[in-house]
Amino acid sequence: MRLRRRPWIITAIQEYSDVIINLNTVLTQPDWAAIFNRQAPLYLELGIGKGDFITEMALKYPENNYVGIEAQHDIIYYAARKIKEKQATNVKLLLVDAKQLAELFTPHSITGLYINFCDPWPKTRHAKRRLTFHGLFDCYREVLIPQGLLCFKTDNRDLFEFSLNEFACADIKLKNISLDLHNSAMTDNVMTEYEKKFGAMGMPIYRCEAQF
Numbered sequence: 001m002r003l004r005r006r007p008w009i010i011t012a013i014q015e016y017s018d019v020i021i022n023l024n025t026v027l028t029q030p031d032w033a034a035i036f037n038r039q040a041p042l043y044l045e046l047g048i049g050k051g052d053f054i055t056e057m058a059l060k061y062p063e064n065n066y067v068g069i070e071a072q073h074d075i076i077y078y079a080a081r082k083i084k085e086k087q088a089t090n091v092k093l094l095l096v097d098a099k100q101l102a103e104l105f106t107p108h109s110i111t112g113l114y115i116n117f118c119d120p121w122p123k124t125r126h127a128k129r130r131l132t133f134h135g136l137f138d139c140y141r142e143v144l145i146p147q148g149l150l151c152f153k154t155d156n157r158d159l160f161e162f163s164l165n166e167f168a169c170a171d172i173k174l175k176n177i178s179l180d181l182h183n184s185a186m187t188d189n190v191m192t193e194y195e196k197k198f199g200a201m202g203m204p205i206y207r208c209e210a211q212f
Contacts, residue, residue, distance in 0.1 A: 009073045013095075016080035020093045029106050032065065035092060040065045041111040044143075046098045046131055047118050051079030053192040054114075058088040060190065064111070066091045069098055098131060105143040113140060113150045117194040120159040132163035134170050141212045150210040153181070155198045160206035173211040181205040 013020055021035065033039045041064045045054045048068035058066045068091065070076040076095050083091050094104065121129045128135060132152060140150055154160050167174055178184045182199050186207075195205055 009077050013073060013077045013080065016077070016084060019080040019083050019091065020076060020095060028103050030104070032067070032092075032105070032109070036065045036090065038065070040090070042067065042105075042109060043112045043114070044069065044101075044105075044110050045114040045116065047115065048075065048079045048093065049117065049192050049194060050075065051082040052196075053116055053190055054079070054091055055083050055086050055088050056190045057114075058083075058091045059086060062090060064090065068093045069096055069101075069104075071095070071097050099136070099139070101139050101143050107142055108145045108148075110143045111145055111148060113144060113148070114152075115150065116153045116192045117155065118159075120154070120156040122156075122158065127162070130159065130162065132159070132166055134166045137166075137170050137172065137212075144212045146212075148212050149175075150212060151207070152210065153192070153195065153205060153207045155194070155203050155205055157204075157206060160208075164208065167208075167210045175209040175211060177208045179204060179206055181207045 021030070032042055043057070043064055043066050045066065045068045048054050048070045051068070054066050054068045058064070068079065070079065070093065073095065076093055080093055096104065115131050118131045119129070121127065127133055144150070152163060164174065164177070178186065181189060182205055191199065199205060
């Protein structure tokens with residue numbers, strides 16, 4: 001869902017320059033260990049919502065580093081504010097398009113990749129815009145470590161079925177498929193803001209892990 005642009009956001013996000021990385025000041029494929037000032041497993045979320053998931057993951061697993069990618073100024077502002085409020089020091093955000101991954105990360109440097117409640121692009125002619133479209137798999141494979149996991153969650157059954165078919169047709173191994181996550185045996189699930197909303201409404205949440 002695309003938010004209406006708020007003119008003051010452009011100035012306001014400058015207050016969070018310690019969280020939002022300015023790519024104008026770093027080279028292609030920045031040194032993430034230097035940016036975080038430590039060497040640690042690196043995890044990536046594509047599309048961060050308002051930051052609930054990546055913030056809670058960073059707090060729950062302080063031994064890891066987390067990078068969130070978001071293309072909308074309005075969304076990244078609220079996420080950066082939440083990260084600062086929660087004092088999650090192992091999170092950085094990038095205001096870029098997800099298709100730029102190869103420019104931002106060296107090969108096989110990402111331990112795990114999260115795609116949560118992305119835009120389903122329901123029209124067939126827009127299938128290539130979906131983040132689980134097979135045309136993006138080579139990009140994911142390039143940045144993920146060997147056998148690295150892509151964890152995918154959605155409330156949209158049509159998108160979930162499409163995604164399972166895309167992974168299967170690309171011979172990507174699927175693990176831990178759930179058609180009703182909140183009533184499954186998974187005990188360490190960290191929820192996004194959308195997930196909390198949909199879960200409270202009794203809607204099933206679909207999840208799978210694709211091993212690249």
